[in-house]
Amino acid sequence: MRILSVRHSFEADHSSSTYEFFALDKLTPEQRAAVQELTGEAPRRHLSFHYMGDWSNIPSDWTERLLTLGYDVMVSESYDWWAVHLSLPHDPGLAERLQQYECESDGNGFDVRVAGERMILYFGMQLDYSAVYNAFGEDVFEGLADLFEAVRNELLAGDLSAVRAMYQTYGGYGEGEPEPVEPLSKGARRLLNIMENY
Amino acid sequence: MEAWQLAEAVTLRPEAFGGMAFHRERGITLEVDAEAYRFLCTCREPRPLPPPGHPAARLVPQLARLGFLAPAEDGRKAEDGRKAEDGRKAEDGREQVQPVPHAPWLGDGVTLSAPETVHLAITARCNLSCPGCYVPRFDAGPELTTAELHGLVDQWAQMHVFQLAVGGGEPLLREDLFDVLAYARERGIVPNLTTNGMLLTPDVLRRLEWAGVARVNLSWNGPGGGGQRRAVAQALRMLLDSALQVGVNLLVTPALLPGLPRLLARLHALGVRRVTILRPKPPAIPSEAGAVWYAANRLRRADLLRLRAIMDSWQGVLALEVDSALVGLMGDADPATLRWRGIHGCAAGRRMCTVWPAGRVTPCSFLAGPSGSDPSGQTLNPHSAFRIPQSQIRNPKSAGDVRQVDFAELWARGENWNALRDPTRQPQGGCAGCKIASQCGGARCVARYECGDLFAGDAECPHFGKGATCAS
Numbered sequence: 150m151r152i153l154s155v156r157h158s159f160e161a162d163h164s165s166s167t168y169e170f171f172a173l174d175k176l177t178p179e180q181r182a183a184v185q186e187l188t189g190e191a192p193r194r195h196l197s198f199h200y201m202g203d204w205s206n207i208p209s210d211w212t213e214r215l216l217t218l219g220y221d222v223m224v225s226e227s228y229d230w231w232a233v234h235l236s237l238p239h240d241p242g243l244a245e246r247l248q249q250y251e252c253e254s255d256g257n258g259f260d261v262r263v264a265g266e267r268m269i270l271y272f273g274m275q276l277d278y279s280a281v282y283n284a285f286g287e288d289v290f291e292g293l294a295d296l297f298e299a300v301r302n303e304l305l306a307g308d309l310s311a312v313r314a315m316y317q318t319y320g321g322y323g324e325g326e327p328e329p330v331e332p333l334s335k336g337a338r339r340l341l342n343i344m345e346n347y
Numbered sequence: 348m349e350a351w352q353l354a355e356a357v358t359l360r361p362e363a364f365g366g367m368a369f370h371r372e373r374g375i376t377l378e379v380d381a382e383a384y385r386f387l388c389t390c391r392e393p394r395p396l397p398p399p400g401h402p403a404a405r406l407v408p409q410l411a412r413l414g415f416l417a418p419a420e421d422g423r424k425a426e427d428g429r430k431a432e433d434g435r436k437a438e439d440g441r442e443q444v445q446p447v448p449h450a451p452w453l454g455d456g457v458t459l460s461a462p463e464t465v466h467l468a469i470t471a472r473c474n475l476s477c478p479g480c481y482v483p484r485f486d487a488g489p490e491l492t493t494a495e496l497h498g499l500v501d502q503w504a505q506m507h508v509f510q511l512a513v514g515g516g517e518p519l520l521r522e523d524l525f526d527v528l529a530y531a532r533e534r535g536i537v538p539n540l541t542t543n544g545m546l547l548t549p550d551v552l553r554r555l556e557w558a559g560v561a562r563v564n565l566s567w568n569g570p571g572g573g574g575q576r577r578a579v580a581q582a583l584r585m586l587l588d589s590a591l592q593v594g595v596n597l598l599v600t601p602a603l604l605p606g607l608p609r610l611l612a613r614l615h616a617l618g619v620r621r622v623t624i625l626r627p628k629p630p631a632i633p634s635e636a637g638a639v640w641y642a643a644n645r646l647r648r649a650d651l652l653r654l655r656a657i658m659d660s661w662q663g664v665l666a667l668e669v670d671s672a673l674v675g676l677m678g679d680a681d682p683a684t685l686r687w688r689g690i691h692g693c694a695a696g697r698r699m700c701t702v703w704p705a706g707r708v709t710p711c712s713f714l715a716g717p718s719g720s721d722p723s724g725q726t727l728n729p730h731s732a733f734r735i736p737q738s739q740i741r742n743p744k745s746a747g748d749v750r751q752v753d754f755a756e757l758w759a760r761g762e763n764w765n766a767l768r769d770p771t772r773q774p775q776g777g778c779a780g781c782k783i784a785s786q787c788g789g790a791r792c793v794a795r796y797e798c799g800d801l802f803a804g805d806a807e808c809p810h811f812g813k814g815a816t817c818a819s
Contacts, residue, residue, distance in 0.1 A: 150382035150402040152409060153364070156689030158374040158510065158562075166684075200662055206680040227684050229409075256683030275687075277408050345405075 151255075151275075155229070166227035168207045169290045170196040170220040173298065180219040187214055196220070197290075217267050221301065224293045229278060230256070233297045235270040237305060244268055247304070249327035250312040252320025259315040270304075272297070272315060274344055284343050299336040310337030318344045350419035351407060353390040357415050358535060360507040363456040367463075369509040371537050373414050374561060376463060376509065376689060393419035452759040457770040458697045461506035461758060466701040466712060469496075469524065470516040474545055475575075477568065479598075479640045481631060481712050482516055488705035493523040495750065497530055499702070502754045504534035510561075514541040516704070525554045532559030541566060541596065544582030545575070552589045562592035564623065567610075568603075580617065587618045594668075598625045599654060600644040607657050615665055622665055624654070626672040628713040629796035641796075651676065651809040672790035675808040678783055685786035692787040696746075696764040706749040708757050710764050713792035714801075766801050767791070776804020 172194040176184065184192035188211065196215070198207050212223060216236040223234040237243075244261055247270065252258040257273045278289070285292025300311040313330040314337040333341065353359075356372040366384030368377040379387065386403050387410075397403040410416040454460040470490055471482050491499070503511070511531050518524050519542055528538040540555065541564040555563065565583055586593045595614055599607065614622060627644045630637025646654065655676050658667050669676055674692045677685060691698060696710030703709065746757045746764060761768055773779065776798075778789045789805025797806060 150386060150406055151380055152383060152406070153378040153380060154376075154687055154689035155413065156376045158376065206677065206684070209679040227687075230684055230687050256681070256687070273683075277405075277412065279408055279412060 166200040168198045168225040171222040171294045173221045176219040222294045224290045231274045231276045233272040237268045250316040254319040258319040310334035314341040350393045351416045352393045352419045354417045363454045458768045462699045464510040466512045469518045470521045471704045472520045473516040490704045496527045510537045519546040525558045528558035537561045547582040564594045564596045566596045568598040594621045623668040625670045674787035678810040693791045696767040708746045778804040
């Protein structure tokens with residue numbers, strides 16, 4: 150039971166697309182130079198791009214490039230379509246465990262891809278703005294980034310609760326079930342709560 | 348808030364994939380799956396908030412935020428008002444939203460059961476002679492009468508058409524324009540108007556407001572001349588002072604591109620917040636004058652890239668929309684996101700159509716072949732490298748005439764539009780490998796003009812490689 154699309158016509162559409170990148174550590178001089186060259190922006194640890202109008206979006210290769218240039222978390226929102234990307238050092242063993250939980254449902258879901266020495270984890274969620282606002286207050290992007298920083302730490306420590314929560318919400322159509330995770334971590338429970346509240 | 352109800356201003360319509368909902372005050376169109384559509388239908392009566400865990404519990408906050416559901420107390424008031432209105436019009440069942448299925452033809456998922464928007468060229472008469480105008484002078488015959496237009500509006504209301512885009516010619520030359528617009532609004536169809544602005548006066552604006560027009564689009568491009576420019580600017584100021592939603596239609600040509608930043612700045616300074624960028628389209632019928640105009644004004648790949656850069660620089664200042672022939676500018680976007688935003692690219696004959704002044708129905712204003720038999724041995728584009736006999740050109744023609752056949756039947760039958768509606772047909776050429784092909788598909792009228800094939804690639808798209816051709 151869901152909405153497939155939302156289109157605004159004669160009344161002004163105030164929707165927009167926002168992409169925020171967070172670096173947990175300082176960028177190196179090389180990374181700073183590369184970020185500036187790519188985006189033309191001053192290479193701060195928190196980079197934000199905002200696009201108005203439904204024709205415009207972040208260039209398609211920026212997400213992956215910035216996530217391999219020192220940024221660890223990217224939170225984006227476009228017309229209530231939320232996505233979080235995490236960048237982790239590539240660990241083949243962890244990648245294999247994570248791939249069990251890959252799932253897709255109309256663009257929502259979770260997947261893992263390898264980009265050089267990094268693994269890029271995608272969490273796509275169709276969330277209601279009020280649900281995330283209730284969860285995080287005024288700065289939803291910072292709130293989600295904090296939550297996913299915690300999730301990132303859990304994943305690096307081997308706790309796959311958060312991706313299990315994604316599978317529980319958007320998966321379940323493939324053959325076989327991935328390994329259960331009990332009990333779910335605090336971060337995963339919070340994520341699950343937001344997704345269930347849409 | 349314990350109970351919810353469908354907002355009064357919502358029109359529902361079943362479709363093969365589930366259904367659609369249109370908010371007549373907010374101008375928002377939703378597509379929903381079958382379960383969600385059934386849920387929306389049940390919301391015509393007040394119903395309690397679904398319990399946590401119920402699938403609809405996720406849906407209600409979203410629908411409420413978009414204005415499709417209202418707290419039941421308000422809903423009841425609205426319902427009371429609606430019942431009073433229905434008391435006067437109960438016989439025709441206008442406001443009665445029927446459960447699935449209600450229509451003889453429910454669409455097939457590719458083509459809708461009814462157009463979302465009907466483009467009504469209400470007159471071919473015009474007080475200007477803009478070069479490149481698409482209104483076919485060949486469309487001879489007497490214009491549809493007021494009574495015939497009322498009859499059409501009745502049919503569209505029964506089909507739950509959401510919006511009417513009235514243009515011309517210059518629509519303000521039709522004496523009965525306000526009557527037709529008001530009748531559409533009365534029948535639950537949202538009227539919008541496109542005008543060159545020359546005939547706008549305070550009294551005309553009052554009458555447009557009275558008729559319930561949602562948005563007036565002012566065509567900025569005209570034959571030019573200082574007097575005309577001043578008149579358009581004056582019309583724009585009047586519109587911006589009115590209660591109407593205002594948009595500016597800007598046909599962007601290579602000649603306009605260098606001055607586009609200055610023009611956008613001027614529009615912004617005037618108070619415009621919404622500009623629709625239109626792409627020059629090829630002439631619908633073969634003509635030397637049309638071919639010459641298009642050759643001089645088409646946007647090539649480099650122009651489109653430049654346009655995109657200019658639009659980028661106006662991010663956050665002006666809301667810039669693009670017409671469906673410019674969806675290729677969104678080529679960086681994720682296709683799922685475009686789907687979510689309801690962007691379908693060229694929707695000719697599948698989601699919209701054009702009704703011409705004398706009643707002819709075509710898939711859109713630019714895929715409008717001649718009404719008579721096609722002259723053989725010509726190409727649409729006499730300058731094209733692709734010399735294809737006219738007889739081989741896939742040319743969607745008129746579906747028929749609303750004076751002869753009911754509109755619903757013409758729409759359902761879609762005679763001569765089969766190629767446009769064939770779900771197995773995918774754009775070829777450079778469009779074939781494009782990741783947003785399903786949401787864009789290029790401009791079909793350009794493909795037909797350049798290559799003689801509706802499903803050739805849109806060779807001017809900026810996402811094609813340089814030197815791309817129809818088939819490569």
